[in-house]
Amino acid sequence: MTAPVPNLGLDHIALRTYDIDASVRFYTEALGFRFAHEWSAPEAGVNRCVFLDAGDDRVIELFDAASTPPGGSARNFDAEPRPSDEERARAATLVHFAIRTEEPAALFQRAVAAGARPLMTPARIETKGVTAMTLEVGFVYGPNGEVIEFIKRPRLQQS
Structure with a gap:
């Protein structure tokens, strides 16, 4: 072991x-x-x-x-x-980072009001796979072109 x-x-x-x-x-x-x-x-x-x-x-x-x-x-x-936000995002190794929240839409709106550029309006996504999950996610470009995700998801099961 x-x-x-x-x-x-x-x-x-x-x-x-x-x-x-x-x-x-x-x-x-x-x-x-x-x-x-x-x-x-x-x-x-x-x-x-x-x-x-x-x-x-x-x-x-x-x-x-x-x-x-x-x-x-x-x-x-x-x-x-x-470079544009899109050029930076396409060339980056780090695709995005995510901030966990109970209210993705509210945090998305706060970010946009503070100058972030919308990338994807918050939406519910149903995942498939070994364990299906319901996620709520939205994305913005931050002030330096970084892609920020706002996510609400269930906790992952410990094995």
């Missing part, structure tokens, strides 16, 4: 931002994240970074446009012309 993997769960998602202050406002004021910490590490290519607590100590890490975080492109993130 092998030893269990010391995986404590997803810790954070990192995003580069065009305007870090506007991104902090969007995630805190529109989506309810809590400002947790701000830091820099110039020797590691980080000019300015902000941790926003998504709840349960799960974090979105926002880097400013001047930073080149580990795994990030050395390309000037604020160079013109900026």
Whole structure:
């Protein structure tokens, strides 16, 4: 028998931002994240970074446009012309990230009112497979072109 993997769960998602202050406002004021910490590490290519607590100590890490975080492109993130939201989404490895909520439509509307661009209006989806589920999901483009999903789903069964 092998030893269990010391995986404590997803810790954070990192995003580069065009305007870090506007991104902090969007995630805190529109989506309810809590400002947790701000830091820099110039020797590691980080000019300015902000941790926003998504709840349960799960974090979105926002880097400013001047930073080149580990795994990030050395390309000037604020160079013109900026790619469209669709171009960024098609070229990204991370397809989207999801925020769990009991009210996807309400959070979708708050995001759009705060400047997010609608991608898919919240709708119910019936899944098929080993275990069928009913989901309610909606998607927006966030302030940096990131695709954000708002999802209501049942908890997954533990095996």
